[in-house]
Amino acid sequence: MTSPKVISRKTSSKDLDQDYRWGFVTDIESETAPKGLSEDVVRFISQKKEEPEWLLEWRLKAYRHFLTIQDKEPDWAMIKYPKIDLQDMHYYSAPKKQGDGPKSMDEVDPELIAAFDKLGIPIQEQKKLAGVVEEEGEPGEEDGVRPPGAPSQVAVDAVFDSVSVATTYQKMLEEHGVVFCSVSEAVKRVPEIVKKYLGSVVPYTDNYYAALNSAVFSDGSFVYIPKGVRCPIELMTYFRINTLDSGQFERTLIIAEDSSYVSYLEGCTAPMRKSHQLHAAVVELVALDNAEIKYSTLQNWYPGDKEGKGGVYNFVTKRGKCQGVNSKISWTQVETGSAITWKYPSVILQGDNSIGEFYSVALVNNHQQADTGTKMIHIGKNTKSTIVAKGISAGKGQSTYRGLVQILPTAENATNFTQCDSLLVGDKCGAHTVPYIEVRNPTARMEHEASTSKVSDDQLFYCQQRGLDQEEAHYVIINGFCRGIFKELPFEFAMEASQLLKVSLEGTVG
Amino acid sequence: MASNNGAKQPLLEVRDLHVVVAGTNTEILKGVDLTVNLGEVHAIMGPNGSGKSTLVNVIAGRPDYEVTSGEVLLHGQDVLAMLPEVRAREGMFLAFQYPLELPGVRPWQFLKAAVDAVRKHRGETEVSAREFDQMYKAAAIEMGLKPELAKRAMNEGFSGGEKKRNEMVQLALLNPKLALLDETDSGLDIDALKTVAEAVNNRRGPERSILLVTHYQRLLNYIKPDFVHVLVSGRIAVSGGPELAHELESKGYDWVKETAAAG
DSSP: OOOOOOOOOOEEOTTOOTTOTTOOEEOOOEEEOOSSOOHHHHHHHHHHTTOOHHHHHHHHHHHHHHHHHTTOOOOOSSOOOOOOOGGGSBSOEEEOOOSOOOSSGGGSOHHHHHHHHHTTOOHHHHHHHHTOOOOTTOTTTTTOOOOTTOOSOEEEEEEETTEEEEEOOHHHHHHTTOEEEEHHHHHHHSHHHHHHHTTSSSOTTSOHHHHHHHHHOOBOEEEEEOTTOBOSSEEEEEEEOOSTTBOBOBEEEEEEOTTOEEEEEEEEEOOOOSSEEEEOOEEEEEEOTTOEEEEEEEEEOOOOOTTSOSEEEEEEEEEEEEOSTTOEEEEEEEEOOOSEEEEOOEEEEOSTTOEEEEEEEEEEOTTOEEEEEEEEEEOSTTOEEEEEEEEEEOTTOEEEEEEEEEEOTTOTTOEEEEEEEEEEOSSSOEEEEEEEEEEOOTTOEEEEEEEEEEOOHHHHHHHHHTTOOHHHHHHHHHHHHHHHHHTTSOHHHHHHHHHHHHHHHTTSOO | OOSSSSOOOEEEEEEEEEEEETTSOOEEEEEEEEEEETTOEEEEEOOTTSSHHHHHHHHHTOTTEEEEEEEEEETTEEGGGSOHHHHHHTTEEEEOSSOOOBTTOOHHHHHHHHHHHHHHHTTOOOOOHHHHHHHHHHHHHHTTOOGGGGGSOBTTTOOHHHHHHHHHHHHHHHOOSEEEEESTTTTOOHHHHHHHHHHHHHTOBTTBEEEEEOSSSGGGGTSOOSEEEEEETTEEEEEEOTHHHHHHHHHOHHHHHHHHHHO
């Protein structure tokens, strides 16, 4: 069981952009590796995390591979940014353990509490997440009393600057044999499982950022659902980048054994910084026979200011493998943050009758750029994939859907349905759709639909004539556009997603 | 017929209104004068292209037009200085000739937001979900709108008649002081026409005025206006009582054009 690690935290209000509500900087004393990338840094990280030899070896292999491709940063995406200096950032930053954390919730950042409240996290669990130091034996620590109106339970793992600080609801999860902890902890608790699956879906040779991540990843969440278990509560990781000039390289690994089910959520925020922060995560999912993994993301990394200064570069590799027969992996993402989003949550449909789904809303505003989509690789017989991607471009935002549907010769009777819709707000933004379809089996059935529309003046006038102002009217129309995606999200998350859209659009119209 | 025998209280006043298509010199309204007192029902008739739809749309604030001179007052307040949503919150409602589709937007949520916007403007609290639910159901039943349409998106996939009935649902919910009905009768079958007319008649009263635009006399068989105005080439050519509509029916618009030219 994770003992709540102790961190102290204060809100610093200077430099905050009013528009970005999550822009508080958490004042944590942290232990940070010197800037720069080297074999020494890789060894430093591994040593800090007290890792076994095999993992250090794996990291070093990844690092050596990275050295061979370090000049080959991917350049095919429709995004523009100055070259990232990998030597000018920190690769490890962990909160220092110390005894003087906040003594009560009164001392904890109210924004953080508000975020947890929205997710319906009980107060006792919130204390753990916020690192509140309490006397031993507080009643109700494990069960946690839910606040009235909280619709369901969520177990949360909070990751600050790539290090997991606390994971809640351990006891309940353990009773079901579910392992939900940080990757570092998993390496100690269930080393065989980590060793078996780490890099099995996204090998370090996969791409530039995956290689970098494999060498220097500092933490992330690990989930293991045993055979036949339906995980009783939603599992959630709350990611936050905090330290200045630090890259965040977390790694998530989820394994669902035969006939198991899990719904996993991730929420991401970052403080406002004038410089860019790199976030290069890797997520691997494995679903065995008859297993189902539902993975939902609300990505709200700091998008930069109105002039495009600052903001997170989000270069993420997410992939799931439907390894077993009748398995199912479903990605749902709502992307409103980051200066640049480069991410393609994909599914390898290996098991016969397996199902892959991708539901996405990507909103870009001001100078944000998003190149996002999915890959559905059909290998097994009767495999089925569904892609519904909604892109919203406002301000000077540029949004690209890029997707690959590949039907391999072995994939008898595979089917795919793809729908890509773009909505433009204003006349300075752009939307692009780049679908790739490769069919190597004649029994495949493919459907592709695409549309581009603009919020019309007539629609706006109609809403205004009913009493809504321009901003509310845009919000209503855009929310309607996204409805098909929001219904795929767990209820609390759908509310949050809708709210995020509203905040992201503030000040752009009218 | 005025609201009562006492002093008439003007709700809507249009004074020498000149309007062009935005960004052009094409003048559509060439000096319209009109006063609608509280409690009155006025019908604007006229041949195609005479500017009757333009008139109600300009009053509601549609951005496609530009007012070059003249004024529009609601309760004595300058309407032209108000944003369209403020006009709506002040009690003006336009039933659209071509109601817009809002993909994915559920009527229930949309109309609750609209009702709340008006209430907020009046300093009232938001309507509770339960109360609104009852209001919405009652309105849908009155207007003969199938309940399952509430589960669809606003006007999406609605038939022409369903769209018009949906406009009437909104009229009922928003309960305006001034209802502008833009060719609400076009594209309606006789049953729908009767429902719409009955709904409008039910809303006649001393606190509400109705300005309806129609090309045909047919609607006026069911809604008896207090006054009829005939708009020809951007001006009101002739005004009169309900009998004027019948005269038009038998003599046609050419008769008004000739009269206007002779006058």
